[in-house]
Amino acid sequence: MARAQFEGALGTIVITMLLAIAALGASGCQPSTPLQRAGVELRLPNSWRPVEASIPLVPGTVLSAWRGPDGASLVLFRTLPSPGVSTAMLVEGLANRLTNLPELKIVARRTEKIADESASRVEVIAPGTGDALAPSGVGTPVAPKGKTLEPTRQVTIGIMRSSGPLFLSWTMPESAHARIAPDIEATLGSLKLSADTRQPSYSY
Numbered sequence: 456m457a458r459a460q461f462e463g464a465l466g467t468i469v470i471t472m473l474l475a476i477a478a479l480g481a482s483g484c485q486p487s488t489p490l491q492r493a494g495v496e497l498r499l500p501n502s503w504r505p506v507e508a509s510i511p512l513v514p515g516t517v518l519s520a521w522r523g524p525d526g527a528s529l530v531l532f533r534t535l536p537s538p539g540v541s542t543a544m545l546v547e548g549l550a551n552r553l554t555n556l557p558e559l560k561i562v563a564r565r566t567e568k569i570a571d572e573s574a575s576r577v578e579v580i581a582p583g584t585g586d587a588l589a590p591s592g593v594g595t596p597v598a599p600k601g602k603t604l605e606p607t608r609q610v611t612i613g614i615m616r617s618s619g620p621l622f623l624s625w626t627m628p629e630s631a632h633a634r635i636a637p638d639i640e641a642t643l644g645s646l647k648l649s650a651d652t653r654q655p656s657y658s659y
Contacts, residue, residue, distance in 0.1 A: 489518040493533065494649030495621065500638045503529065512587070513624065514552075527627035527635050528586040529642070533619045542566045545613045545620060546575040553579050553609075556588065557595055562608075570646040575613040583607025585628040608632050610639055616651050 490496070495518070503523040515534035522528055540548075543566055550564045556579075563578035582589045582596035582604040589596035589604055598604045606629035614621045623643075627635045 490531070493518055493618075493621065494616075494651075495531065496645075496647040497531075497642055498645040499523075499529070499642050503638065513622075515619075515622065522586070523627075523638060524634060525628055525631035526585040527625060527631060529626075530622075530624050532622050532624070533616075534622070536617065536619045537615070540615065540620075542573040542575050542613075542615060545615060546577060549575060549577040549611055549613060553577070553581075556581050558582055559588075563610075569612060569614065569643050570648050572614050572648060576611070577613075578608065578610045580606055580608050580629055583609075583626065585631075586626055588626065606630070612643065614648070616648075621648075 499521060500523075503521045506520050506522050506528075513530050513532045515532040517530055517532045520528065520530045537545075546564050546566060550561055553559055554561070559579050559581035561577065561579050563576060565576050567574055567576055579588075583606075584599060584602045585605060585607055588607055588609060589598060596604055607626060608629045609624060609626045611622055611624040623646075625635065625639055
């Protein structure tokens with residue numbers, strides 16, 4: 456009787472251990488970061504470092520954020536799904552959203568191929584702090600406490616996905632744009648996206 460109880464207890468322990476090992480193995484196969492869960496893979500130059508995703512203010516959910524040379528920043532974020540929106544429409548939406556900022560100049564607005572996907576690209580120059588455009592709720596650019604305004608460039612790339620458009624938004628001092636531009640292109644060249652389940656949209 457005692458032996459049967461011992462063997463039963465031992466069997467339970469073995470089963471529990473096997474289940475725990477299986478659970479660990481299964482969890483190891485699951486995406487563990489916001490980028491992986493979003494199906495995004497990219498490689499930044501060594502001069503860029505990750506920062507807290509809660510720092511940047513963007514019109515969406517931040518997946519990752521980085522700081523780079525000359526105080527530049529990069530934010531990767533996602534917005535809500537936009538069924539029926541084309542890449543060309545995304546360009547116009549981005550440009551229109553920024554146009555209302557005072558003293559802002561749009562220097563590029565186009566579609567291009569990135570990571571084998573059609574992508575939107577909008578570049579603007581406006582007063583800012585080098586890592587962000589200046590707030591302008593009163594109709595004029597306002598310098599945050601302890602900072603001065605300078606011409607600031609923002610380069611935003613948007614890619615349509617079924618779970619919501621993905622955006623990569625670089626912000627930098629305009630004076631540093633020539634130095635940062637190669638980093639932008641290198642990062643975009645490394646970008647890989649998982650297969651999208653997006654269904655084609657039809658109009659009647």
